[in-house]
Structures are given as C-alpha cells and as structure tokens.
Amino acid sequence: MPGCALAGTPLADALPGINACVHCGFCLQACPTYLTLEDENDSPRGRIFLMRSLLEGTVKPDDPSVQQHIDQCLGCRACEPVCPSGVPYGQLLEATRATLREYRSTPFIARAILFVFAREWLLRPAMFFSRILAATPIPTLLSGIKGRLGFAMAMLASTGRSIERSRYQPVTRGERGSVATLRGCVMDGLFSETNRATRRVLAVNGYAIVAAPGQSCCGALHAHAGDLETARSLARRNIAAFGHSGAEFIAVNAAGCGAIMKEYGHLLKDDAEWHERAASMSARVRDVSELLAAAGPREGGPLPIRVTYDAPCHLEHAQRVTQAPFSVLAAIPGLELVPLHDSDQCCGSAGIYNLIEPETSDAVLAPKLANIRATGAPWVATGNPGCLMQIGAGLIRAEIPARAIHPVDLLDASYAAFGQ
C-alpha cells in the first residue's frame, strides 16, 4: 500500500490478510455482533474495512468509534470458515488490537485480569480465593443481583454443578502414545475435577500421561486483547515446558487455549530463536476430544441422561474440530443427544468479553439460552471453561433447569459407572 499511515505496526504486517477481503459480504450472517447490533461497523467486513482505513489514514487510531467497533468484536471467528478468500480474521483482529493499544488505555478490569493471569504468584491465590468462595453459598445467593457482580457470582456458582460420579482407577497400557495435559488457569482453578477426568479418560483410551512441569497460562486472553508481548513470553514458557516433557501429544481441554497453542507458530513467526520450536509444538497440540475420537473412544457404562451440545467457537471455528465431541458423547450408552439450534453460534463468553462488554454479551447469550430451553435437555455439553461459565451463569439467572458440563466429565461419569 502506498503511503501506509501505520507503517511498522502489527496491523501493517497484516496487510496481505486484509487484502484478501473482496468485500463480498458472505461473512455478515455468520457474525453474532452484526446480527445483534445491526451495524456493518460491527461485522467482519466492516471491521476489515476499518482496519484498511486505519492503514490508509482515512480513520485515525485514536478515533473512539473505531476503537469501540474493534472492541465489540467477540473474536469468535465464525467468519473464518465461511470466507471464500480465507481472510485470517482472528490474526487481523489481534494485530489491530495490538496496534490500537498504543493509542488508548485498556479498561481497568481487563488490565487487572491480564496482569494476574500472567503471574503465577498472583493467579494461584486468586484462584484459591475463587474456589473457597465457590464452595460457600455466597455466589448462589448473589447470583440473582443485577449487573456484572451478579453475573460473575452466577459464573462462580455454576462451577460447582458438575455430575456426581464414583472414583475409579484407570488402567492403561499407553499404546497410543504419551500425552502431557495443559493444566490451564481457569480449568486448574475452578474445574480441577475436569482436569483429573481428562487424565483418567485419556488413560482409559490408551494414552500414557506424562508430567509437564513449568507450564503457564496459554496467553490467549493476552493475545486477544492485543498484548502480544505477554502472550509471546507465556508461549515461550509453555514451549519449553512441553518440549521438556517429551510428550508426543499435548492435550488441551479448553478450546480457547487449544486454539492459540495451535497458533504459537504464527505468534512467534518473527522470533528466529523460537519460531521453529513453536511450530513443532503447535503441530503436537490436540483438543482432548480429538485424541479421544482417534481412540474410538472406548465405550463406557450406561448413563441414561439427555444432553445437548454447544460448540465452543474456538473449537468449531478456530480449530475446525466439529465431529470429535460427538464421538465422545456417542461412546456413552444411554445418553440421548438432543440437537441444539444454532449450536455453532457464539454464546457471548469470548474470554473476558462478558465482563468488559456486558450488554453485547448478554444480547448474544439471550438466543443461546432460548435455544437451550427449547431442547428441554437438563445438560449442555461444551468444551471450554469460558462457555461453561457463561452458559452456566445464564442458565442459573434465567432459572432454566439445566447445567453446563464438559463432555469429558460425561465420559468420565460413564467410565465410573463401569468401574472403568
């Protein structure tokens, strides 16, 4: 582009991706914020146009309305699998946010969360406190109050509502290879039982679990917010830790984390020292459902419940893993799968979006809850902590008699019913 107004920025680097857009508009109906806010500035085509205009200099990076439309993007990437030209929208969004960061301050809540997540010594006590709080009746009592505090309490309350199951000791021969699992931040802090279940069901299906000490937050939240430097430093720590583990596969049970870990190669593309290691690590990352589906998975004991499935955006659109979660659910005898209308639409969680842009998030969540209510299923399976808490909180606040659960927990309960 002649006379680029933002030369040398991450956005200028992303120009080839912007140029791939021919403005056909096929993305419009896939975009939850366009459908909700009904303004093309809040659509993929419109935001790409704004990105191009930033580079052309026809809009300025300190223009608050431009910042607002870029901020209002959920980053669900539902536009990517419908784009004939293959515009790498997720990467463009991150590059834009990284560029705009220079021109304004990040909201306080976002800064606080990102600060804590990047520091183990703050994250552990924060998660410990959340766990203690979740174990008290306080979140449930406060889950009905209006506004973000009530919603946050409902999110916490939803984490204590998994399925009852007995303990079993998995026996494995490890014939399918060695696996290290990502502990994660929220998964480790609030869904530790799901993390244990992940290791158990992988073991049952022939994977040998190996430890990967020294791992950290995946950096997805930082990258989505445009803090690429922190994201890169977290990525390097994980590449070192998982490299050292020697595991053949890296299993991730949080779709958002899996998506960025599969893209570490891109994140570190300009880092001569780390790029190759990043790309080779990315190639070994699998969503837990992919590893299970590759193994069958083994059928469990009967679990006669009705379940509907909601696809996490970062599994469905970013990782393009669409069928594997159904294989997991199909391995559970007695489980009745009820189809969910628009299950590929975002639930409005989008990392910390639901805390930063609460009104849009609520508007995106509303049709999701209505569709879940229409299924009549008491369980909603979805494989990402953000979605588990967003949908879980929504169900509590809308008084819908259903609970959100990770598919791995259902498979684990099925194996438990068998005594493995």
Add this chain to the structure above:
Amino acid sequence: MTQPTPAPTQASTSPAQFPVAERLAEIVGERHVLSRPSELLVYNSDGLPGYRRQPRLAVFPGTREETVAVVRLLAAEGLSFVPRGAGTGLSGGALADDIVVIGLHRLKKIISLDVANRRATVEPGVVNLRLNKHVAPHGLLYAPDPSSEAACTIGGNVAENAGGPHCLKYGVTLNHVLAITVLLPSGEVVELGSKVGERDGYDLRGAFIGSEGCFGLALDITVKLTPKPQTVRTLLADFTSIDQAAHVTSAIIASGIVPAALEFMDGPTIRVVEDSIYAASYPRDAEAILLIELDGLEAGVSADLEAVRRICLDGGARNVKVARDDAERMKLWQGRKKAFGAMGRLAPHLIVQDAVIPRTRLPEILATIRAISEKYGVVVCNVFHAGDGNLHPNIAYSADDPAESERVHKAMTEIMQACIDAGGSITGEHGVGLDKMGYMEAIFSESSLNAMCELRAVFDPERRSNPGKVVPVHACKEWHAVPGGRLRTGTSSLTDAPEPRPVEAEPSHPSAR
C-alpha cells in the same frame, strides 16, 4: 445496546450540526443513526468496492412504521436518500454520494407463510437463504438463488431483479414476486401487484422490480414459493478446452432439454475455488467445467441425464461425473456460488461484469475475451450462467498499481464492447447502478432513455430516491428543461446547495481505493 460513545476527538460531524440527524434519532433511536464520518466509511461501498461514495448520514429503521416516518421526514426536508439491503450488490447501486443511506437490514421479519397457497410475505431485510431455510420444512423453496444468497436480502433482490443459477429454468425475481407494498419517496404507501393473482391494468409491480431503488423502497414483499422437485441430479463435466465446453453448452440448449441450471467455470476459476475452503473436488487441470443440474419427475430426469451425458461426451468432455448424494451436490454448488468471494486469493481488488449474449455466440465471445486478456496481460476468470448466456468475466488486480488499473479498465471496456457488438446487453442480473451507466447510451436510444426518465417521474418526480444511478442524467430530455437540474433536489438542510456535478460514468473503472 446503548454503548456510551465518547466524544470524537477528530474532525467529525456532531448531530447538533445536523438537526435532521437528531430528528431521525428520535424516530429510530440514537444508536441507529450514524453521522460520524469514521462510522460512515464502511457504508461507502457495496460488493464492488472499486467505487466509493461517502454518505452524509445513515439511518437504520427497525420497523415498518419507523421506515415510513423516516422517509416522510426526508420528504418534508427535501432530502435525497439511497435504500440499502446487505450491500452485496455488484454495480455500485447502493452508494450514497453525500446523501442519506436508509439501511433496511433490520427489517428482517418473515411476516407470514401460506403453505397451501405457496406464498410468503417478508420484510425487505430478510436474507434470501433464511427465507429458503424457513420454507424448506414445508417442501417449498424460493427459486431465485443469487450466488450471494447467504447474505443478500429479498429487498435488494427485488431492486436488482436478481437472478441466479436456477433462473435458467425457473425465471428471475420478477417471476416470483406477486405483490409489493411500496413506500414512495414522497412517503405515500402503495400496493403494487396482487397477492391473489393477476389483476387487470398496467403491471406496476413489474415496473418496480429491477428499478434499483430509484422508485422508492419496499416495505413488504409477497413472493411465490415453488414445490421442491421430486428428483434433482447434478452433473459435473470437465473439458480440456474452453471452446469444447462452450459448444456443448449450445448443444444442450439446442437439444430442447431445459436444465434447472447450466453453469460454466474456466480453469483459473476452478483453481481459485479449489484453493479455498469451498474446494469441491473440481479437476484442477481442467480448462473448463460445466455444472449441469436437471430436476423434475424421476422418469424424465433419468432420460435427460443420459442425453446430457451423451452430448457432453460427444462434445469432448473428459469426464462426466454425477453427484452421488445431496452432500456431494451441495459441495459442487458451494464451490460455484462462492467463486466470486474466492477471487481475493489472486489479488486485492476485483471487478466483474454481467453482460448477456446470445447463447449461440458463446464460443466466439469466449475466444474474444481470451484474446483481449492476452492483449492487455490480465487474468480473466470466467464463471457464469452459461445456460442463459449471462457472462461474468472477473479480473483480479491491484488498484494500487495505476498502470495495471489502466490495463484492466481498457480490457473490461473492450470485453463489454465485444458483447454489445454481438447483440448482447450490459447486465443480466447485477443492475446498472453506477458501474454500467456509461454503457446505457450505447444500447438504448434517446427516446428509450427518455421513456425511462418519464416512468421514474411517476414514482419519484423529485428524483430523491437513489439519484444519479441507472440512467445518465444528461440523457434525460426533460431533466435539461428543469432549471437548476440536480441542484433543486440536492438542496437540503444538510448542506449548502452543492454545485450540480456531472454524474460520473466510469464504466468498469476501478477507481483506486
């Protein structure tokens, strides 16, 4: 959502400077009126972003009542406007040059579905594919299927008299719209056509369909629904020469068989689609493929299938493959329908034409297009409705390179001239808009153009609805008779009276982005 919007820091337009913006906001809500230049940027182009015109204001009514109130306010103020659907048009038709855009995309209710009488009434912002999904469980379909069906609106389809692959057998939008409730630019609401069938008198519904937003806008549209055919078969025939595929097209039509669709894609198009997520297993080494669909009763379709297969093989097809199931059929069609969007893989900018030629001239015109593309050193991707001779030559290029832009412009102009010389027309389904206005005088006589101006005057005597499109203003006799010309209708409380500008005629000209 009422997101607090901080005060703009750069030069911008505050609503206070434009009282009409405030009054529009009272009708539709503050959030649904855009007046800051930076927010209006994305509304400065449609699906053909070589053309850009910056609107002054954009307003998005959410109900029929709001729409009527908006248009009446604009009428009272003497302000011009452009109705806009999803902005997927390919002729620059929905561009508003310093006037008001009325976005109708929020009017997206399917008002009624009458299965027994096979009709539905919808608001103009209903997306074509959504209507089809809504009626599919009842064994019905809405036949016109433009390639942009996943995004374009029924209102936009009516404005452009949209076509699509299946219009070969089923006809275009005009053949599927029974009645329209039209909001005239004056604010008056009139019913055109009839939901129950033909009525006597002049067909004003027919005049409105394809009027490209120049006659007003639709508040609701009653469409005819078609029963799903009993059997559908889709064939893919591939050729090592474009010429063979062109002759086979003519031979199929000459045989008397009417396929539901008969689509042509050339080698460059095949390869760009195969690189995309809509890869449809088209043979990458083919120079042309024909995608042929036959539908109807099982017995007839089977016989036609054999006949078409024979014509293809006799005409030199390397392979003729029949889709095994619906999933494979859909894949073959998705590749075709998303081909336009996939061109972004070749170069950042794209222009596309829409000429219609007599089908018997197809082999000769395709050869001419190839010669022109070689002469100017540009790559033309041909993907088009071969069955009705509706060509879509696409050229991907970089508008940042002035020399390349110039060559592309010259090549497209020559291609269009060749089509006109062959007895063709300049648009099959994309509309004239801004893009093809410069060709209007080449194909219509002065008296025809005058008749068009006079017809328009019946609907929009003040020329406030989508001014400066379709018919070049200087071609209108009575326009010259009006003192002040465009000045009169351009005058508004929005702006000081601008100098009347000549309407640009930049046929196919990819003005630099």
